[in-house]
Amino acid sequence: MSENGHTTNGAVKLTRKDFQTDQEVRWCPGCGDYSILAQVQKVMPELGIPKEKIVFISGIGCASRFPYYMNTYGFHTIHGRAPAFATGVKVANPDLQVWVITGDGDALSIGGNHFIHALRRNVDLKIILFNNRIYGLTKGQYSPTSELGKRNKSAPMGTIDYPINPLSLAFAAEATFVGRSMDVDPKHLAMMVERLAAHKGSGFLEVYQNCNIFNDGTFKSFNEREVKEDRMIQLEHNKPLIFGKNKDKGIRLKGVTPEILTIGENGITVDDILVHNENAHEPNLPYILGRMQFPEYPVPMGVFRAIEKPTYERMLAGQISAAVDAKGAGSLEKLINSGETWVIN
Amino acid sequence: MSIADKLSKVKIRRLPLRQPAMVERGASIREAVEAMKASRLGCALVCEQGKLVGLFTERDLLNKVIGESVNYSTPVEQVMTFGPAHLSLDDSVYSAMRMMREGDYRNVPLVDAEGSAAGVVTVRDLVSYFAEHFPKEALNLPPDHDQLMLSAEGA
Amino acid sequence: MICPYCGHNNLDGVDTCEECVHDLSDFDVPAATGGLQMHIMEDTIGHIPYDRLALISPSDSVAHAVSRIKTIGIGQAVVVEDGKLVGILTERDLLNKVAGREMDLNTLPVSEVMTKRPETIGERDPIRVIINKMAVGEYRHVPIVRDGRPVGIISAKAVANYILKHSGLDF
Numbered sequence: 001m002s003e004n005g006h007t008t009n010g011a012v013k014l015t016r017k018d019f020q021t022d023q024e025v026r027w028c029p030g031c032g033d034y035s036i037l038a039q040v041q042k043v044m045p046e047l048g049i050p051k052e053k054i055v056f057i058s059g060i061g062c063a064s065r066f067p068y069y070m071n072t073y074g075f076h077t078i079h080g081r082a083p084a085f086a087t088g089v090k091v092a093n094p095d096l097q098v099w100v101i102t103g104d105g106d107a108l109s110i111g112g113n114h115f116i117h118a119l120r121r122n123v124d125l126k127i128i129l130f131n132n133r134i135y136g137l138t139k140g141q142y143s144p145t146s147e148l149g150k151r152n153k154s155a156p157m158g159t160i161d162y163p164i165n166p167l168s169l170a171f172a173a174e175a176t177f178v179g180r181s182m183d184v185d186p187k188h189l190a191m192m193v194e195r196l197a198a199h200k201g202s203g204f205l206e207v208y209q210n211c212n213i214f215n216d217g218t219f220k221s222f223n224e225r226e227v228k229e230d231r232m233i234q235l236e237h238n239k240p241l242i243f244g245k246n247k248d249k250g251i252r253l254k255g256v257t258p259e260i261l262t263i264g265e266n267g268i269t270v271d272d273i274l275v276h277n278e279n280a281h282e283p284n285l286p287y288i289l290g291r292m293q294f295p296e297y298p299v300p301m302g303v304f305r306a307i308e309k310p311t312y313e314r315m316l317a318g319q320i321s322a323a324v325d326a327k328g329a330g331s332l333e334k335l336i337n338s339g340e341t342w343v344i345n
Numbered sequence: 346m347s348i349a350d351k352l353s354k355v356k357i358r359r360l361p362l363r364q365p366a367m368v369e370r371g372a373s374i375r376e377a378v379e380a381m382k383a384s385r386l387g388c389a390l391v392c393e394q395g396k397l398v399g400l401f402t403e404r405d406l407l408n409k410v411i412g413e414s415v416n417y418s419t420p421v422e423q424v425m426t427f428g429p430a431h432l433s434l435d436d437s438v439y440s441a442m443r444m445m446r447e448g449d450y451r452n453v454p455l456v457d458a459e460g461s462a463a464g465v466v467t468v469r470d471l472v473s474y475f476a477e478h479f480p481k482e483a484l485n486l487p488p489d490h491d492q493l494m495l496s497a498e499g500a
Numbered sequence: 501m502i503c504p505y506c507g508h509n510n511l512d513g514v515d516t517c518e519e520c521v522h523d524l525s526d527f528d529v530p531a532a533t534g535g536l537q538m539h540i541m542e543d544t545i546g547h548i549p550y551d552r553l554a555l556i557s558p559s560d561s562v563a564h565a566v567s568r569i570k571t572i573g574i575g576q577a578v579v580v581e582d583g584k585l586v587g588i589l590t591e592r593d594l595l596n597k598v599a600g601r602e603m604d605l606n607t608l609p610v611s612e613v614m615t616k617r618p619e620t621i622g623e624r625d626p627i628r629v630i631i632n633k634m635a636v637g638e639y640r641h642v643p644i645v646r647d648g649r650p651v652g653i654i655s656a657k658a659v660a661n662y663i664l665k666h667s668g669l670d671f
Binding site for chain 3: 016017035038042134139140151152153156186212213214215216
C-alpha cells in the first residue's frame, strides 16, 4: 500500500468510516459490544481487502446484530447456525473473507454442534465469540458459560449447571487458531482481530465482553485496570510466561499442572519459566493454558494456538478439479436423465 | 483508589508503552525518520552507548527540516534537542502529565534504573490509560456518538 | 443490583425492585455520579481550550502549508474547500509521506498528502466522546466542526491537561 491514500492497485485506501453503516446501533448504553465493533471497524481497512470481498455472518443474540453495523456483505441467520451458513458461503466463494459473529448462547448452546464441526473441518472462517456469560437479548437467563451458583432470572437460587470453557471446546475440535481478548483492552483486541484475519483456516477468538445490564462486572475481579497485570497473563510466542505488576511472576509446568513461581525467590530465574509456543502441533500446552482460571491462576490472553493445515475449501476445490480432469465437466441434466427414468401418463 | 491516587501512585512502566524508535548518535536524519515511521511514533530517542543524549521529534522535523535547505543525510544531532527532559520508568503517571503540561511536550523519553534509554511515554498513552478506567462511559460508545441511546433497550 | 431505595439485593437487570417496586430501569445505564467521571459525562468539548487553526486549501502547495503552520506555531493545518472541512495535514502526514523523499514541495499539492475525511467532533459533544476517539480510534488531533465548517482543533495534549485539571490533584 502506498502512502498517498491509494493502494498499489489504484484503489482508494479505506478508513474505518467506510466500514460504518447508517444503522442505529441498538445495544444498551455502556455495552462492551461497542468496543469490539470499534476495533473490528478499525482493523478492517488495514487488511487491504475490498469491502465487497468481506462477509459477516451471525446467528441470534445481541452480538449477532453485528452484520447490520458493518458496511460489508452480511447475513443475520438463524439461531446457532451461523457456522453452517458461513461454511456454505466460503466453499462456494473461496475468495471471500468470511467472519462469524456469535455469542456464548448462540455458539455453545443452540449452535454447539455447528460450532465444533466448522472448527474441525478447518474451513477458513474467522469466528468471534462475544462471551458475556449471560443471555442478554432475552433479558438475563443463564448461558452455558454462566458461573456455577450465579443468581439470575432463570436461576433465582443460583445456577446448578457447570459452565463450559469455550477454549477447551475449540482445542477439542482441533481449531487451527485459538485466541482470547477482552472488550476493555482495545489495543490488544485490535491485535487479536488482526491475527485472526491473517490466519488461514478455522480461527476462533473468544472476547470477554461485559453485559452491563444483566451480568455487570463478571470479569471485573481480574480484568480491572489496577489488578489486571497481577491477575492476567499475556501470551507471546517464544517468550516466557511472565506476568505481574513487577513482571516477576511466571508459570512452570509440574507434570501437567501449571504452578506459579516468583522470579528471584528460591533460586528461580527466567530460564525456569515455561516458554509459550503457539505453533506446537499438538494442542496439549494451549489446552492446559486455556483452563487456567482466576483466582487459582492468572487468566491468559492472546494467541494460544496458530498452526497451518490444508483448509476444507481448498481440499474440496482440489477434489472437484481432480474429478473434472478425470471425467470431464459434468452435466446435471445428463445425470438426472442417465437411467431409471420413466414417463407418467 | 481515586483517580488522583492512581495518577500519583501508578508508575509509568505500567502503561501500555510502545517500542520506542532509537537511533545512535551518529545517525542521519533519514535514519531517524525511518525509525519513527517503523515504530509509528512521533519521536526518536538518540542514544550513545545506550544512554539518552537527545530527542528528535516531528516538531523538529517540521520546524528545522521540511522546507528548509537541510539534507536528510545530515547527522540528526544537528537538529535534535540535546539532553531532553526525561523521566524514569518508576516515576508516576502524574509526573508525566505534569511534565507534559509544563513543558508543552507530547513525548517524554524514559530511562531505566541504570540511566539507559528505555522508552517514551506519549500524551496519547496517557489518554488511553485514563479511558481504561471508564470503559462504560468512554470506551463503549457507538460509532456515531449522536446515536447515544438513553435507556437500556437491549438488541 | 442493590436497590437504592430499600437496599434489597435484586437480580441483575430487573426493571423494578422485587421488594419495594421502585423503577430501577435507569440504574444500569452509565450516569454521571461525581468527580472526574461526571466531568467527562457532562462537560462538553467547549470546556477544553482548543488550538488556533491554520486554514489551507487542498490545491495549496505543501510548502505553503508548512509555512502557514510554522507562522501560527502549531503542528497541523485544517484543509477546507468552500468553507467545508475536507482534510487535515498533520506532522504525522509530513513524517510518513514527505520526509526523506525527493519531492518538490512547491508543486506538491496538499491534497496528495493530507488525511482525507478526518474524524470530527462537535462543540456540544461530551468530553467522553473525544476521549473515545483518541483512545479507541488513536487520533491525536480532531477538528471541531459546526455545520461542516471547522471552528477549532482539539489535541490529545489538551485532553490530558483537562483530565489533570479535574483529577483532584492539587499543584
